[in-house]
Structures are given as C-alpha cells and as structure tokens.
Amino acid sequence: MVLIDFLRHHIDKTSPVPLYFQIKEIILNEILSGNLQTGDLIPTEVEFSQMYKVSRSTVRQAILELVNEGYLCRLKSKGTFVSKPKISQEFVYKLDNFRSQMTRVGLEPRTEVLEFAVINPTESIIKALETTEDSKVIKLSRLRYAGADPIVIVDTYLHYELCASILKMDMSVRSLTEFTSQDPQTAVVRAKRTIEAINAGPFESRHLRIKRGHAILQFRTVGYNCFDRPVEYSVARYRGDRNKFTVSTVSTGE
Numbered sequence: 001m002v003l004i005d006f007l008r009h010h011i012d013k014t015s016p017v018p019l020y021f022q023i024k025e026i027i028l029n030e031i032l033s034g035n036l037q038t039g040d041l042i043p044t045e046v047e048f049s050q051m052y053k054v055s056r057s058t059v060r061q062a063i064l065e066l067v068n069e070g071y072l073c074r075l076k077s078k079g080t081f082v083s084k085p086k087i088s089q090e091f092v093y094k095l096d097n098f099r100s101q102m103t104r105v106g107l108e109p110r111t112e113v114l115e116f117a118v119i120n121p122t123e124s125i126i127k128a129l130e131t132t133e134d135s136k137v138i139k140l141s142r143l144r145y146a147g148a149d150p151i152v153i154v155d156t157y158l159h160y161e162l163c164a165s166i167l168k169m170d171m172s173v174r175s176l177t178e179f180t181s182q183d184p185q186t187a188v189v190r191a192k193r194t195i196e197a198i199n200a201g202p203f204e205s206r207h208l209r210i211k212r213g214h215a216i217l218q219f220r221t222v223g224y225n226c227f228d229r230p231v232e233y234s235v236a237r238y239r240g241d242r243n244k245f246t247v248s249t250v251s252t253g254e
Contacts, residue, residue, distance in 0.1 A: 006030075006043065011052050019054050024062035031071055031082055040082045042072065070241060083241070108147055113172050114207070115141035118160055125157050128222050128233035136160040140171055143207050150208050156234040162186050176232075186231050188223035195219055198237070208239050215240035 011022040030036045043051070048059040063080060066072040073083045121129070121137045129137065138158045143150050156176060158166065163186060166179050180186040200214040208216075216237045223232035 006048070006051055011054070019052075020058045020061040020065075023048065023052060023054070023059060024065055027062065027066060028071060036082045038082050041079050042082065044079065073241070110145040111172050112143040112145070113141070114143055114153070115139055115155075116167070116171060118167070121157070125233060128220075129157060129159060129230050131159065138163055138166065140166075140176065142171065150239075152236050152238045153204060153207055154234055154236045156232060158186075158232055162231060180232065184226055185229075187225055188232055189226050191221050191223045193219055193221045197240075200237075204237055208237075210239060210241070 009026045045056045045059045140156045144152045205212045219236045
C-alpha cells in the first residue's frame with residue numbers, strides 16, 4: 001500500500017454535501033494529483049471508516065462510485081487498486097483515425113491484423129453496404145493496441161470492386177483512412193453509428209485479455225462518401241474498462 005496521509009484531509013459532518021461524496025472527492029483528488037498512481041493499493045473500507053469516523057457503508061458507496069467510473073478496480077482477496085486511466089475516445093462525434101486519436105492522448109498505437117480476406121457478405125453487411133448477396137466484400141479484422149494494452153477489435157467491410165487494391169497493403173502499419181481518402185468514391189465524409197453494450201464472448205475474451213462476460217461497448221458504423229453511398233461498414237468492440245466516449249451536442253433551441 002502507498003503511504004498517503006489521508007488524515008491530512010478532513011470531512012465536514014455539518015456540510016450538506018454527503019459524507020460519501022466528500023470521501024470520494026478526497027480519493028479522486030489524490031489520483032488526479034498523481035499522489036496515487038496506477039496499481040497503487042488504497043486503504044480498506046475499515047481503515048477509511050476509522051480515519052473519518054463514518055460507517056463502512058458510507059465508504060463503500062464512495063469507493064463503488066470510483067470503481068464504476070473507472071478510477072479504481074477491486075481484486076478479490078487482494079484489495080482495491082488505482083486503475084489505468086480510461087482513454088477518451090472522440091470518434092463518436094468526430095471522423096478521425098485510430099492512430100491520430102492515440103497519438104493525441106500520448107499513447108503509442110499498434111495494430112495486429114487478425115483477418116484480411118475477400119468474403120461473401122452476410123445479411124447485415126448486404127444491408128449496411130447496400131450491396132447484393134452475389135457480390136464480394138473485403139473483410140479487414142484488426143486488434144488495436146494503446147501502448148501495451150489491446151483496447152478494441154474492429155471488423156471492417158469494404159466493397160471489393162472499389163477497394164480491391166487495398167489487399168496489396170500491409171494494414172498492420174498502414175491506415176485505412178489513408179487508403180480510402182485517396183478517391184472520392186471511397187472517402188468517408190459522414191458516418192452513422194449505433195452503440196450498444198454487450199458481454200465479451202470467447203473471441204473477445206482471448207484477444208482483449210478480459211474475462212468472458214466482461215462489459216464491452218459495440219459500435220456499428222456505416223461510412224458514406226460524398227455521393228451518399230455507403231462505402232465502409234465496421235463493427236468495433238471496445239473494452240469497457242479502458243475506454244470512455246465523448247459526445248458533443250448542441251441545443252435545438254426548442
């Protein structure tokens with residue numbers, strides 16, 4: 001356990017601010033200030049309750065909120081530790097490639113190609129790309145890393161007749177956007193995304209290094225060119241414990 005002097009912080013029992021929230025803010029400030037680092041063990045519920053003369057349930061609520069927000073993680077029989085900070089993903093509202101996103105937040109991107117082949121489209125692919133069952137599509141399945149951690153599996157489907165030359169490229173080091181942006185027929189100018197929460201299956205568990213049933217955020221994205229034709233369809237499964245997503249909205253004035 002890191003020797004942080006939590007007793008230098010005080011809680012105000014006369015304040016209208018809930019006690020659990022005051023304790024939560026104390027722990028969070030120690031994390032955000034860098035006094036607590038990733039992997040550091042924090043005091044137990046009993047120790048916190050003795051420090052601040054509050055009930056264990058009050059401490060438990062503070063810690064649980066920090067766990068749910070991704071700042072802490074609990075390991076059975078070992079204690080509660082400071083988590084790795086979540087990666088803020090902006091692509092929900094901004095068209096950008098993975099390499100640029102990771103570089104911007106100071107993480108080294110890496111890509112492992114899991115599958116790169118010409119396949120027959122399934123019903124969902126036919127619908128998304130507005131193609132036919134006798135057409136061919138290119139499937140590019142990639143495992144994307146932020147530093148040493150795998151954070152997302154992305155399956156991308158492209159029209160074969162538009163993108164056949166991509167099969168000659170090494171997609172472990174090349175950017176898909178770099179390829180598609182060269183031609184107005186394949187350059188994505190807008191995208192429609194659907195987001196849902198799912199549980200990790202055996203495939204996701206193995207590649208993302210998480211337990212089966214672990215929370216995953218799945219994004220289904222259809223990218224359209226300037227002629228409003230769908231040219232790219234992707235299914236991305238993000239680790240819920242290593243990612244957070246930012247959405248920007250504007251008022252309609254109503």
